Amino acid sequence: xxxxxxxxxxxxxxxxxxxxxxxxxxxxxxxxxxxxxxxxxxxxxxxxxxxxxxxxxxxxxxxxxxxxxxxxxxxxxxxxxxxxxxxxxxxxxxxxxxxxxxxxxxxxxxxxxxxxxxxxxxxxxxxxxxxxxxxxxxxxxxxxxxxxxxxxxxxxxxxxxxxxxxxxxxxxxxxxxxxxxxxxxxxxxxxxxxxxxxxxxxxxxxxxxxxxxxxxxxxxxxxxxxxxxxxxxxxxxxxxxxxxxxxxxxxxxxxxxxxxxxxxxxxxxxxxxxxxxxxxxxxxxxxxxxxxxxxxxxxxxxxxxxxxxxxxxxxxxxxxxxxxxxxxxxxxxxxxxxxxxxxxxxxxxxxxxxxxxxxxxxxxxxxxxxxxxxxxxxxxxxxxxxxxxxxxxxxxxxxxxxxxxxxxxxxxxxxxxxxxxxxxxxxxxxxxxxxxxxx
Amino acid sequence: xxxxxxxxxxxxxxxxxxxxxxxxxxxxxxxxxxxxxxxxxxxxxxxxxxxxxxxxxxxxxxxxxxxxxxxxxxxxxxxxxxxxxxxxxxxxxxxxxxxxxxxxxxxxxxxxxxxxxxxxxxxxxxxxxxxxxxxxxxxxxxxxxxxxxxxxxxxxxxxxxxxxxxxxxxxxxxxxxxxxxxxxxxxxxxxxxxxxxxxxxxxxxxxxxxxxxxxxxxxxxxxxxxxxxxxxxxxxxxxxxxxxxxxxxxxxxxxxxxxxxxxxxxxxxxxxxxxxxxxxxxxxxxxxxxxxxxxxxxxxx
Numbered sequence: 001x002x003x004x005x006x007x008x009x010x011x012x013x014x015x016x017x018x019x020x021x022x023x024x025x026x027x028x029x030x031x032x033x034x035x036x037x038x039x040x041x042x043x044x045x046x047x048x049x050x051x052x053x054x055x056x057x058x059x060x061x062x063x064x065x066x067x068x069x070x071x072x073x074x075x076x077x078x079x080x081x082x083x084x085x086x087x088x089x090x091x092x093x094x095x096x097x098x099x100x101x102x103x104x105x106x107x108x109x110x111x112x113x114x115x116x117x118x119x120x121x122x123x124x125x126x127x128x129x130x131x132x133x134x135x136x137x138x139x140x141x142x143x144x145x146x147x148x149x150x151x152x153x154x155x156x157x158x159x160x161x162x163x164x165x166x167x168x169x170x171x172x173x174x175x176x177x178x179x180x181x182x183x184x185x186x187x188x189x190x191x192x193x194x195x196x197x198x199x200x201x202x203x204x205x206x207x208x209x210x211x212x213x214x215x216x217x218x219x220x221x222x223x224x225x226x227x228x229x230x231x232x233x234x235x236x237x238x239x240x241x242x243x244x245x246x247x248x249x250x251x252x253x254x255x256x257x258x259x260x261x262x263x264x265x266x267x268x269x270x271x272x273x274x275x276x277x278x279x280x281x282x283x284x285x286x287x288x289x290x291x292x293x294x295x296x297x298x299x300x301x302x303x304x305x306x307x308x309x310x311x312x313x314x315x316x317x318x319x320x321x322x323x324x325x326x327x328x329x330x331x332x333x334x335x336x337x338x339x340x341x342x343x344x345x346x347x348x349x350x351x352x353x354x355x356x357x358x359x360x361x362x363x364x365x366x367x368x369x370x371x372x373x374x375x376x377x378x379x380x381x382x383x384x385x386x387x388x389x390x391x392x393x394x395x396x397x398x399x400x401x402x403x404x405x406x407x408x409x410x411x412x413x414x415x416x417x418x419x420x421x422x423x424x425x426x427x428x429x430x431x432x433x434x435x436x437x438x439x
Numbered sequence: 440x441x442x443x444x445x446x447x448x449x450x451x452x453x454x455x456x457x458x459x460x461x462x463x464x465x466x467x468x469x470x471x472x473x474x475x476x477x478x479x480x481x482x483x484x485x486x487x488x489x490x491x492x493x494x495x496x497x498x499x500x501x502x503x504x505x506x507x508x509x510x511x512x513x514x515x516x517x518x519x520x521x522x523x524x525x526x527x528x529x530x531x532x533x534x535x536x537x538x539x540x541x542x543x544x545x546x547x548x549x550x551x552x553x554x555x556x557x558x559x560x561x562x563x564x565x566x567x568x569x570x571x572x573x574x575x576x577x578x579x580x581x582x583x584x585x586x587x588x589x590x591x592x593x594x595x596x597x598x599x600x601x602x603x604x605x606x607x608x609x610x611x612x613x614x615x616x617x618x619x620x621x622x623x624x625x626x627x628x629x630x631x632x633x634x635x636x637x638x639x640x641x642x643x644x645x646x647x648x649x650x651x652x653x654x655x656x657x658x659x660x661x662x663x664x665x666x667x668x669x670x671x672x673x674x675x676x677x678x679x680x681x682x683x684x685x686x687x688x689x690x691x692x693x694x695x696x697x698x699x700x701x702x703x704x705x706x707x708x709x710x711x712x713x714x715x716x717x718x719x720x721x722x723x724x725x726x727x728x729x730x731x732x733x734x735x736x737x738x739x740x
Contacts, residue, residue, distance in 0.1 A: 133699065191734075
């Protein structure tokens with residue numbers, strides 16, 4: 001909230017209660033649904049004809065799907081940053097952003113899990129992982145840690161929501177019958193007693209402590225899927241830290257974009273203030289510098305040595321087929337946002353929004369660059385293979401499914417914002433009272 | 440005055456020298472690079488016969504393999520009934536062809552043959568032709584083992600239409616096949632040349648070579664790119680090596696690469712303790728939610 005502006009509980013409640021979609025909201029939602037349906041049709045074709053509809057072949061067997069998976073896992077880490085780390089550090093200003101961060105985390109992790117199954121030619125064999133899985137395999141660790149992170153994130157979304165559910169139930173006239181039933185099912189037992197608050201607070205603290213190592217594990221394990229494979233570009237001991245720093249950056253970038261959109265659409269200027277953008281801007285610039293530092297390590301050191309086996313891979317990134325995308329990801333995803341956010345004017349809402357979009361888009365391409373070029377440059381030369389095995393560009397089905405999954409994640413966030421308060425009402429009221437008493 | 444003239448001549452030469460690369464570059468832009476076509480004849484173990492068409496071009500002063508070129512190859516004359524086939528060169532500029540059964544009578548009719556290859560002009564390259572003459576030939580490998588001494592006797596024979604006659608002065612490699620397709624030469628010489636009887640004898644100087652599980656080594660006699668006979672290769676298995684048993688040191692042990700039932704204990708302990716620790720916390724938190732629910736439904740304040 002703007003400093004020195006004390007708002008009444010009633011006004012806060014009225015401002016933050018979920019609202020029906022307006023015209024723009026309907027267009028946005030319909031567009032996302034259409035993209036999802038196109039993706040679903042493309043997946044139907046993949047199920048019917050097999051992975052042959054994709055352009056993945058013997059060498060590039062991890063294409064846009066796995067890039068998308070890494071992107072989703074990365075962006076999901078923001079839940080642990082904004083909610084857990086800030087909460088434990090008692091960073092009060094971040095309260096309005098916690099739910100935004102948590103829903104981004106939950107929707108991203110759901111679609112990370114789904115996209116892994118999409119990558120399987122025979123999805124019904126997914127069960128074999130549990131029936132015949134080996135704990136020695138990093139893929140197994142990834143499945144375990146994703147399931148764990150999903151459950152913790154869901155709990156971290158649900159527990160702080162309980163006091164708000166009581167408010168939503170109180171304002172029955174402002175909601176539909178089915179939503180009212182949903183609220184009652186989820187939170188009718190919350191009376192707001194001291195004992196309930198005490199248990200809830202304690203549980204949230206336990207969750208915040210638990211989610212941090214799990215979040216680190218989820219992305220470290222994802223990085224190990226690559227780093228435990230001896231290949232140019234992946235053979236790095238630095239991959240865990242490199243992935244985590246990138247994940248925090250894209251997650252924070254995603255939150256900035258969501259902050260701007262929700263603020264603008266729901267007119268939340270009193271709750272998501274310029275101070276929030278200023279503070280987030282400082283965090284994002286720090287994270288971008290950190291990620292840039294890891295990128296320098298990941299590319300400059302191998303480039304300095306230029307081992308014969310890695311030469312083709314590095315050349316393809318620096319000056320070859322992937323060079324435009326590589327330099328786009330570095331410039332747009334890191335350097336330009338750093339330049340924008342270093343200046344105070346750059347940390348205003350709109351420039352921050354632009355920087356956030358640049359970070360998220362750059363990060364998506366960065367994941368593509370981590371996965372695909374390496375696969376096109378195996379240590380042993382490609383021999384006796386058709387010419388198209390030497391290149392990879394996703395088929396329309398792959399694009400449709402990948403875009404469908406991104407639209408699906410946005411749709412989850414959109415529906416969540418339609419059903420639940422995107423800024424915690426009860427916590428905002430409590431903080432307002434505390435501020436009032438302080439004054 | 441004289442020095443002024445010399446200066447002028449010097450300037451003219453300098454200009455000419457500087458202009459030469461420009462002229463050459465302009466010429467290069469207008470002229471397509473010359474495509475070099477070669478059709479190689481390969482015979483393995485005196486049975487498996489095939490042709491390899493190779494396309495390359497000199498680009499920026501270096502020979503580079505040219506992929507994607509359609510090569511047509513005929514046997515003896517360019518007529519449709521003597522067409523061996525068409526192939527498109529791969530990334531390495533190579534295209535493989537096998538002589539079809541329909542040309543068996545033509546093949547059997549003569550001891551000498553000619554392979555005629557041709558390519559059509561493309562946007563990048565002019566058309567190219569190649570002719571390769573070969574005489575039918577074969578290699579036989581025999582071994583002589585006398586106590587410590589082990590010799591490889593190789594004879595190369597050419598077909599004259601009726602009989603197999605010795606092929607003298609043929610350069611060939613004799614040795615042992617190693618992993619990855621390379622050849623370990625038998626003696627100190629890199630190559631051997633057949634004598635007037637078409638024979639070569641090479642003593643295997645390398646001792647204690649590791650063989651397969653039964654101690655077998657693969658002896659190889661190979662003629663590479665011979666103008667008369669093409670490429671010939673014969674292999675023979677001999678029990679001259681040391682039997683190497685597969686390393687079973689790790690068999691049935693708990694390792695990172697074992698089956699799921701042989702997971703290392705330390706990994707199991709780590710994984711299960713982490714999983715149980717975290718999931719124990721999650722279950723505890725679910726019970727806390729149930730507790731909150733009970734408090735709410737019982738109306739306790």
